[in-house]
Amino acid sequence: MENLQLVLPEIFLSLSIMFLLILGVFKKNSSRLVQSLSLAVLIVTAVITFNETIGINETKLFNNSIIIDYLSSLMKIITLLAAFLVLIISSNYLKTFQIFKIEYPILILSSVLGMMVMINSNDLIVFYMGLELQSLALYVLATFNRDEIKSSEAGLKYFVLSALSSGLLLYGCSLIYGFTGSTNFDVIADQLNSNEYALTFGIVFILVGLAFKISAVPFHMWAPDVYEGSPTSVTLFFTMVPKIAALTVFIRFLYVPFLNLIDQWQMILIFLSIASMLFGAIAAIGQTNLKRLVAYSSIGHVGYALAGVAAGTNDGIQSSVIYITIYILMNLGLFSCLLMLKRDNNYYEKIDDLSGLSKNHPMLALSLLIILFSLAGIPPLAGFFAKFYVFKAVIEQSMYFLAIVGLLSTVVAAFYYLRLIKIMYFDEQKEKYDTDHGFWLKFSLTASTLLILIYFIFPSQLIEVVSRINII
Amino acid sequence: MNFPILSSLILLPSIGALFLFFTKSDKKNNFTGKYVALFTSAVNFFLSIYLWILFDPTTSEFQFVEERIWIKDLINYKVGVDGISILFILLTTFITPLCIVSVNNSIKERLSEFLIAVLIMESFMIGVFCSLDLVIFYLFFEAGLIPMFLIIGIWGGARRVYSAFKFFLYTLLGSVLMLVAIITIYWLNGTTDVVELYNSGIDIKYQNLLWLAFFSSFAVKTPMWPVHTWLPDAHVEAPTAGSVLLAAILLKMAGYGFIRFSLGLFPAASEIFTPLIYTLSVIAIIFTSFIALMQEDMKKLIAYSSVAHMGYVTLGIFTIQQQGIEGSIIQMISHGLVSAALFLCVGVVYDRMHSRLINTYGGIVSIIPKYSILFMLFTLAALGLPGTSGFVGEFLILMGAFKDNFLVAVIASLGVIIGAAYMLWLYKRVVFGKLINTDLKQMFDLNRSELFILSCLAVPTLFFGFYPDPLINTIEVSISDLIDQYNFKLASKT
Numbered sequence: 001m002e003n004l005q006l007v008l009p010e011i012f013l014s015l016s017i018m019f020l021l022i023l024g025v026f027k028k029n030s031s032r033l034v035q036s037l038s039l040a041v042l043i044v045t046a047v048i049t050f051n052e053t054i055g056i057n058e059t060k061l062f063n064n065s066i067i068i069d070y071l072s073s074l075m076k077i078i079t080l081l082a083a084f085l086v087l088i089i090s091s092n093y094l095k096t097f098q099i100f101k102i103e104y105p106i107l108i109l110s111s112v113l114g115m116m117v118m119i120n121s122n123d124l125i126v127f128y129m130g131l132e133l134q135s136l137a138l139y140v141l142a143t144f145n146r147d148e149i150k151s152s153e154a155g156l157k158y159f160v161l162s163a164l165s166s167g168l169l170l171y172g173c174s175l176i177y178g179f180t181g182s183t184n185f186d187v188i189a190d191q192l193n194s195n196e197y198a199l200t201f202g203i204v205f206i207l208v209g210l211a212f213k214i215s216a217v218p219f220h221m222w223a224p225d226v227y228e229g230s231p232t233s234v235t236l237f238f239t240m241v242p243k244i245a246a247l248t249v250f251i252r253f254l255y256v257p258f259l260n261l262i263d264q265w266q267m268i269l270i271f272l273s274i275a276s277m278l279f280g281a282i283a284a285i286g287q288t289n290l291k292r293l294v295a296y297s298s299i300g301h302v303g304y305a306l307a308g309v310a311a312g313t314n315d316g317i318q319s320s321v322i323y324i325t326i327y328i329l330m331n332l333g334l335f336s337c338l339l340m341l342k343r344d345n346n347y348y349e350k351i352d353d354l355s356g357l358s359k360n361h362p363m364l365a366l367s368l369l370i371i372l373f374s375l376a377g378i379p380p381l382a383g384f385f386a387k388f389y390v391f392k393a394v395i396e397q398s399m400y401f402l403a404i405v406g407l408l409s410t411v412v413a414a415f416y417y418l419r420l421i422k423i424m425y426f427d428e429q430k431e432k433y434d435t436d437h438g439f440w441l442k443f444s445l446t447a448s449t450l451l452i453l454i455y456f457i458f459p460s461q462l463i464e465v466v467s468r469i470n471i472i
Numbered sequence: 473m474n475f476p477i478l479s480s481l482i483l484l485p486s487i488g489a490l491f492l493f494f495t496k497s498d499k500k501n502n503f504t505g506k507y508v509a510l511f512t513s514a515v516n517f518f519l520s521i522y523l524w525i526l527f528d529p530t531t532s533e534f535q536f537v538e539e540r541i542w543i544k545d546l547i548n549y550k551v552g553v554d555g556i557s558i559l560f561i562l563l564t565t566f567i568t569p570l571c572i573v574s575v576n577n578s579i580k581e582r583l584s585e586f587l588i589a590v591l592i593m594e595s596f597m598i599g600v601f602c603s604l605d606l607v608i609f610y611l612f613f614e615a616g617l618i619p620m621f622l623i624i625g626i627w628g629g630a631r632r633v634y635s636a637f638k639f640f641l642y643t644l645l646g647s648v649l650m651l652v653a654i655i656t657i658y659w660l661n662g663t664t665d666v667v668e669l670y671n672s673g674i675d676i677k678y679q680n681l682l683w684l685a686f687f688s689s690f691a692v693k694t695p696m697w698p699v700h701t702w703l704p705d706a707h708v709e710a711p712t713a714g715s716v717l718l719a720a721i722l723l724k725m726a727g728y729g730f731i732r733f734s735l736g737l738f739p740a741a742s743e744i745f746t747p748l749i750y751t752l753s754v755i756a757i758i759f760t761s762f763i764a765l766m767q768e769d770m771k772k773l774i775a776y777s778s779v780a781h782m783g784y785v786t787l788g789i790f791t792i793q794q795q796g797i798e799g800s801i802i803q804m805i806s807h808g809l810v811s812a813a814l815f816l817c818v819g820v821v822y823d824r825m826h827s828r829l830i831n832t833y834g835g836i837v838s839i840i841p842k843y844s845i846l847f848m849l850f851t852l853a854a855l856g857l858p859g860t861s862g863f864v865g866e867f868l869i870l871m872g873a874f875k876d877n878f879l880v881a882v883i884a885s886l887g888v889i890i891g892a893a894y895m896l897w898l899y900k901r902v903v904f905g906k907l908i909n910t911d912l913k914q915m916f917d918l919n920r921s922e923l924f925i926l927s928c929l930a931v932p933t934l935f936f937g938f939y940p941d942p943l944i945n946t947i948e949v950s951i952s953d954l955i956d957q958y959n960f961k962l963a964s965k966t
Contacts, residue, residue: 373618378644379611388607388651395655403655407648414644418621418637426625426633456611460544 003061006068009049009076010116016041017109024102031102038105039087042112046080049073064184065123067252071469072119074321075248079119082240082328083112088440089336090233096345097231099145107144108237111137115245122256124173124183127249131169131213134242135162141237142230154229161222162212169209175202188257200264206253207268214246216306217275220299227295232347235291236335239298240328243305247324250309251317255471262312269310274405276303281413290338290349293416294331297375300413301327307406308390311397318466319389325462326386326455333371333448336441340364343433354420356429365424367449374452376417377410382455389463476538477523478551481516481561482599485568488512489591492584506572509587513569513594520565527558529946532953534604534667542608550604550665555950559801559943560601560721560728563808566932567720568594570812570925571713578712578819579627586627586713589619593717600725606654606664606733613689613725614647620718628709635702635709642702646692653685657737669737673961676740683741686733693726694786697756700779707775708828712819715771719778720812724804727785731797735789735954739961742790749790750880756783757887765894770818770828773898774811777854780891781807787884788869792958796872797951802943803865806853806936810862813850813929817843820922821902824915830898835907840917844903846926851899853933855892860937 004011020041024034050073058069087108094100114134121127139162143155177183179199180191192199212219227235254265280300287293305327308320340361341348358365374383387410394403455462491512492505527535534552542549553561571590579586596619599612617640625636658664660675674682692699703723707715735742757780764776781803788800820843821836822828837844853860856867866888873881907913918926936943 378618379614384611384614388655391651392655392658395652396659400652400656403652404649407651408645411641411645411648415637415641418640421621422625422633422637425622426636459542463543463546 005052006056006059006061007066007120008052009045010113010120012048013041013045013109013113013116016045017106017113020102020106020109024106031100031104034102035087035091035100035105038109039084041109042080042084042087046077046084049076049080060122060186064186065126066120067122067185068120071248071251071317071321071471074465074469075119075244076116078325078328079112079115079241079244082244082332083108083237085332085444086233086237086240089339089438089444090236092438092441093231093233093339093347096342096347097145097148099231103140104144107137107141110134111141112241115242118245119248121249121252122185124176124185127253128166128170128173130245131249132166134245135166135213138238138242141234142226144234145231148229148231150229151231154226157229158222158226165209165212165219168205172202172205172207172209175199175205185252185257189259192257192260200261203258203261203265204268207265207272210246210250210253211272214243214250214302214306215295215299216272216302217279217299220276220279223299224292224295227298228289228291232291232335232338232349235294236331236339239294239331239335243298243302244324244328247305247309247320250306251320251471254309255317259472266310266312269306270399270402273303273306273310274402276300276306277406277409278303278412281409281416284413284416285419287416288351290351290354293351293420294334294338297413297416298331300409301375303409304387304390304406307394307402310402311393311399313393313397314470314472315396316390316393317471318463318469319393321466321469322389322462323386325466326382326452329448329451330371330375330383332444333367333452334375336445336448337364337368337371339441340437340445341433342437343431348433351420351423353430354423355427357424359429360432361435364445367445368424369421370449370453372417372420376414378414380456382452385455385459477519477526478536478553478598478602479538481519481523481565482551482595482602484516484519485512485591485594485598489588489595492588492591495584505584505587506575509572509591510569512591513565513572516594516598517565517569520562523553524558524562524946527553527946529555530949532950537604547605547607547664549608550667551599551602551608552604552667553602555947556731556801556954557601557728559805559946560724561598563724563805564594564597564601564721567716567808567812570816570928571716573921573925574713574716574816574819576921578823582626586623586711589623590713590717593619593623597721597725601728604666606657606666606669609666609729609733610647610651610654613650613729614644616722616725617643620714620722623714623717624706624710627711627714629711630709631705632709635705638702639706642692642699646689646699649685650689653682656682666732666736670957674737679738679741680744683734683738683745686729686738687745690726690729690734691752693729694723694782695726695779696752696782696786697759697779700756700760703779704772704775707778707815708769708771712815712822715815715819716812719775719815720808723778723782724808727782727789727800727804730786730789731800731954735792735958739958742792742958743962746790746792749786750877753783753787753790754880754883754887756780757787757884758890761887761890761894765890765897767894768829768831770821770830770898770902771815772828773830773894774814774818777891777894778807778811780887781811781854783887784866784869784884787880788865788872791869791872791876792955793872793875794948794952794955795868796876797955798944798947799865799868799870799872801947801951802861802936802940803869805943806861806865806933809929809933810850810853810860813846813926813933814854816922816925816929817847817850820918821915825911830901832909833902833912834905834909835903836912836915837903838907839912839915842918842923846918846930847903848899849930849933850926851895853937855895856888858937859934861933861940863937864940 053073111134117130145151215223284296374381537552596616603609760779767773788796853862856862
């Protein structure tokens with residue numbers, strides 16, 4: 001029974017989902033109640049995770065199919081907090097489109113549950129279960145504004161492509177099972193025979209599936225369309241939360257069973273990383289829709305996070321975790337700004353809608369300015385440190401090519417971030433936007449901007465948090 | 473000395489900016505905002521004078537060193553000054569208040585935001601000159617891009633967007649390689665502390681590539697030919713105060729970087745690449761001087777003359793002679809004063825006539841005599857007339873160059889003549905001649921604040937021209953030690 005305590009967060013979360021579903025069905029007009037309860041559930045789950053699992057040594061449960069260690073606990077907490085923030089700032093947006101329904105928080109909770117299972121997994125089957133649980137919830141979320149044709153299109157597109165990638169991934173799992181006789185990561189690691197080329201194929205298929213989920217080039221095609229079509233609050237969820245889980249699985253999958261094959265997969269990761277950084281930077285230049293632009297920018301940022309994973313060291317893993325954390329913070333701020341571009345129940349998402357923002361809404365423009373410079377990686381803002389740690393880990397392994405290409409693509413990427421700043425600050429002003437935003441939206445914007453701005457005063461804290469991650 | 477004087481110098485302008493940020497910016501408060509900014513920067517100036525008085529010029533050790541743990545086990549926040557850096561700090565704190573006074577005439581809207589940008593810029597620039605850790609240096613070096621981008625982009629002229637982008641992307645592109653080099657140095661030596669790196673030296677195998685990476689950043693910032701093209705654009709479009717900051721201080725970061733890092737950390741590589749620097753410097757001196765000769769736009773002409781003057785600076789630094797490096801530093805200080813003054817002079821007529829084209833003017837000597845006198849002084853200082861600070865710098869650089877390489881020195885000396893040609897011709901076309909454009913008669917002479925700023929710049933220009941000893945005393949020991957270290961490391965192959 002001691003074991004159950006360690007999976008208490010997952011158990012609590014799944015029971016709460018069922019309870020909330022029943023509550024929502026039987027009680028009329030309960031969407032507000034369900035929303036508040038979901039927020040409470042996320043926080044309670046995070047607290048339980050923190051209390052029960054953060055301090056303990058690496059423990060494996062249920063026939064070694066689930067692993068609880070510092071990395072998984074940390075990533076779960078980040079996931080839960082990110083989901084909490086997404087949920088709390090999206091309520092006004094949902095109300096505007098009259099899609100403030102009980103299903104929305106419940107779907108978010110289910111996908112978070114799937115992600116937690118993914119993060120915990122030490123077995124291919126468990127991992128696949130988690131992945132499918134989160135994906136199914138995400139398909140529905142993408143189509144959540146079902147009267148809008150673009151939203152339905154986004155959901156369908158995501159579903160079809162994601163199903164394809166899941167198929168590839170499952171095929172990879174079966175190859176690996178066939179050649180090692182097990183789906184368990186530890187057993188695979190023992191049985192590993194690097195002469196089996198089919199194993200490499202298995203790894204490649206699984207990496208393709210994972211790259212699809214994290215939207216790394218060349219498996220990114222779905223991202224811009226889905227990000228653009230989905231309701232903005234869902235796009236926010238897409239750009240932040242699933243990436244945490246996918247990154248964790250990347251780390252776990254590559255470093256536990258296949259560390260000995262590092263020569264084989266390192267090249268693939270370097271390619272994914274370079275391609276994502278360059279493509280994300282170049283393709284974003286021509287965009288006119290802010291959500292599409294964010295999609296390409298997130299592709300680029302995923303490339304940087306993968307560069308850390310490609311380094312093949314604990315330092316590299318820690319740097320990617322730092323990167324993804326800071327990235328989430330910046331994205332939260334960016335989307336809070338997007339959600340503020342509202343006038344007469346209409347949300348504006350074209351780049352030109354930002355024009356002259358600095359004259360009408362100086363504080364909003366200033367926050368966006370700080371966030372954009374941080375995304376571009378200009379010191380002394382938080383985004384610079386994220387890149388600095390990643391490249392520190394990469395250069396330690398003498399991967400100069402990756403580092404130089406990565407840094408050069410930051411220059412290209414700086415161009416489109418600067419363009420947004422130019423439109424805000426140098427162009428003529430337009431009509432004003434509404435200013436009656438909810439408390440939480442203002443809070444998340446202010447908090448994320450301030451954290452980005454003053455991160456350089458206390459950079460050690462975040463390093464201390466991640467320095468306990470020890471995979472190898 | 474427990475008072476953290478350098479950190480105060482860095483922080484004070486930012487605190488002033490924060491204060492400005494919280495003052496409401498309507499028309500009336502803009503006025504108070506300006507006094508807040510002026511007060512902060514003036515206090516900073518006096519603080520830096522105090523620093524100069526306390527400074528001990530008889531040693532090349534770093535003084536007023538402050539060290540704190542910043543990122544645990546990785547980077548320490550470390551600042552300190554020696555003879556090489558202290559003058560640049562003084563220059564920064566001297567120019568900034570003058571910039572703030574000058575906005576009276578040129579900046580019409582969003583004044584308090586402009587002042588915030590200038591003050592934050594000052595913080596970063598002082599940070600660059602006193603950081604003793606490579607990462608901290610990089611941080612300040614790059615951070616300066618943000619306020620400068622906004623200064624050019626928001627308050628600039630017609631093609632401001634193009635210029636701001638060009639400025640930002642060029643400099644960023646140059647700098648990212650430096651970041652790679654800094655991280656590499658960290659992995660080679662386990663530290664980015666400049667003092668420790670001076671003592672331990674850097675593995676000779678890596679020096680060439682590291683030198684080139686630093687060079688790519690400094691060359692863009694200097695700017696050296698052929699990556700100088702961002703400078704004329706940025707200067708022309710920036711508002712007067714922006715041009716002044718850019719010319720007087722930002723360009724000096726690179727010269728300072730060459731002395732501090734390229735010579736100090738990579739002596740073997742510096743020796744190898746000296747011919748490259750010589751070639752580029754000589755091309756910069758001759759080629760851009762000819763370009764300057766052909767300019768129609770006054771600001772552009774001065775911008776190109778800046779490139780030429782910085783060519784002398786890089787030439788002087790890499791002679792690795794006492795006179796050469798001393799001359800370079802004095803040339804940088806002098807150029808900081810003179811180019812600032814020249815941009816302000818252009819600003820003065822631009823505010824009145826809204827034209828920077830040379831052929832708009834002509835014969836204004838009788839209309840605005842005070843202006844013409846001061847403009848004359850700075851023109852002569854720019855071409856290096858004896859008795860002005862420009863002469864001291866150029867003379868010492870050429871002396872160093874003659875010791876090291878005769879041919880280069882001869883060609884560079886020819887550049888002085890072209891320099892005299894374009895400056896005097898500019899002056900002749902603007903100030904003398906027949907008064908053809910009758911609109912010019914509407915012009916009024918310098919107002920009080922303009923007169924004040926230009927006189928403030930004229931005094932040190934003349935003073936250090938006749939009596940450069942205070943400057944030379946400050947830098948002498950540090951430079952001779954730097955050269956000794958350089959030769960020692962070169963001999964012992966580290």
